[in-house]
Amino acid sequence: MVDIIGVRFRTGGKVYYFAPGNIEVKLGDRVITETARGLECGEVMIPNKKVPKSEISSPLKNIIRKASKDDLKIVAANRKKEERALAVCAEKIAYRGLDMQLVDVECTFDNSKLLFYFTAENRVDFRELVKDLAAVFRTRIELRQIGVRDKAKMLGGIGICGREFCCKAHLPDFQPVSIKMAKEQGLSLNPSKISGCCGRLMCCLKHEQNTYEELLKITPKNGALVAFADGTKGKVVETNPLTGALKVLTDKSDIPVKTDRSEVTILKDSRIKVNNEELKALRELEGQ
Numbered sequence: 001m002v003d004i005i006g007v008r009f010r011t012g013g014k015v016y017y018f019a020p021g022n023i024e025v026k027l028g029d030r031v032i033t034e035t036a037r038g039l040e041c042g043e044v045m046i047p048n049k050k051v052p053k054s055e056i057s058s059p060l061k062n063i064i065r066k067a068s069k070d071d072l073k074i075v076a077a078n079r080k081k082e083e084r085a086l087a088v089c090a091e092k093i094a095y096r097g098l099d100m101q102l103v104d105v106e107c108t109f110d111n112s113k114l115l116f117y118f119t120a121e122n123r124v125d126f127r128e129l130v131k132d133l134a135a136v137f138r139t140r141i142e143l144r145q146i147g148v149r150d151k152a153k154m155l156g157g158i159g160i161c162g163r164e165f166c167c168k169a170h171l172p173d174f175q176p177v178s179i180k181m182a183k184e185q186g187l188s189l190n191p192s193k194i195s196g197c198c199g200r201l202m203c204c205l206k207h208e209q210n211t212y213e214e215l216l217k218i219t220p221k222n223g224a225l226v227a228f229a230d231g232t233k234g235k236v237v238e239t240n241p242l243t244g245a246l247k248v249l250t251d252k253s254d255i256p257v258k259t260d261r262s263e264v265t266i267l268k269d270s271r272i273k274v275n276n277e278e279l280k281a282l283r284e285l286e287g288q
Contacts (some may be wrong), residue, residue: 002053004060006046007033012153014172015045019060024048030067030075032109039110041067041075071109078107085114085137092132100124103146104154113140119151149174152198159196166203177201179282181209183274184216186241191285201285215241216272219261223270228263236270 005025006015018033025031029044067075085105093102100120107114114137118124126143133141146154149167156168167174182194182205196202220226224236226248234250234257246264247256 001050002056002060003048004046004051004056005031005044005048005063007031007042007063008045009035009040009042010154011156012168012170012172016042017051017056017060019062020048021062023063023066025063025066030072032064032067032071034061034064037115038108038112039064041071041109074109078109078111081111082107082114085116085133088136089116089129089133092129096129096132098124098126098129100126100145103151111139113142115142115144117144117146117150117154119148120145148198149200152196157197159202161204165197166207171203175203175206176286177203177206178286179274179279180272181205181212183278184209184272185212186239189278189282191282195285199285212241219244220246220264220266221270221272224266225268226264227267228259233267 003020004017005020007018008015016035018031023031025044025047027044027047029047030041031044032039032041082105085107086102089105090102093100099122100118103117103119105114105116114133116133124145130141130143152165153167153171153174157165159165163169177200179189179201182189182201185205185208187194187205194201194205219239219241220236222236222239225233226236226246227233228250232250232252234248236246237249237256238247239245244261246259246261248259248264249256
């Protein structure tokens with residue numbers, strides 16, 4: 001077993017493991033750590049804990065110290081520097097006429113680097129912009145192009161469910177989401193219904209997929225042939241995997257019969273397919 005603590009540097013960001021050394025921390029404490037980008041101040045999400053060595057992919061870096069009042073003052077000063085850097089960079093982008101949209105900026109704790117995030121439709125030559133920013137801030141400048149999902153995660157917002165974006169609130173990493181998931185969950189393949197504010201498929205489709213996969217194993221799908229206890233056979237024309245409710249069209253009536261999956265036996269199940277036209281029309285929603 002290995003002693004670790006988990007530290008997060010951004011709201012909704014990934015939790016990284018560090019070696020605590022002789023330092024005892026509590027949930028919510030701020031700590032100073034050595035990272036690939038230099039010194040950083042992060043929030044403790046996992047206090048001192050032992051985990052199997054197999055869960056550690058590389059040697060852990062040590063926590064340097066708990067954040068002091070002076071450290072927190074530096075963090076506050078860096079936030080103000082980021083605000084100024086955002087405004088200055090936006091001005092320089094406009095001056096250079098660059099086709100890019102500035103999203104956010106990060107200043108490392110030790111002021112060794114300013115990292116600017118932006119979105120753009122195409123590749124952008126920002127070499128002159130970097131020189132402009134370096135002349136103003138006298139520090140290392142890095143520009144990083146991100147996708148629309150990352151932009152939504154950084155900026156945050158309220159989803160159509162009325163809650164904070166999952167990516168901003170708690171998702172450390174983006175998981176692949178597919179049109180097939182929306183189809184299997186019985187959703188209308190209307191872009192406005194299945195895409196989030198970022199214009200890509202909603203992350204909650206992935207959250208709920210495991211539940212639907214289990215329910216679909218015991219629920220007849222649309223087009224399945226089923227039989228009732230009295231021997232009557234029919235074809236499923238509507239299904240609700242969550243409740244188990246079915247509508248079955250039998251030879252005895254032109255009106256579908258309402259029933260439950262527990263009341264029928266599956267003779268021949270169907271498959272949920274996404275046709276090529278649907279895929280072609282909605283493929284862009286699957287992008288990052």
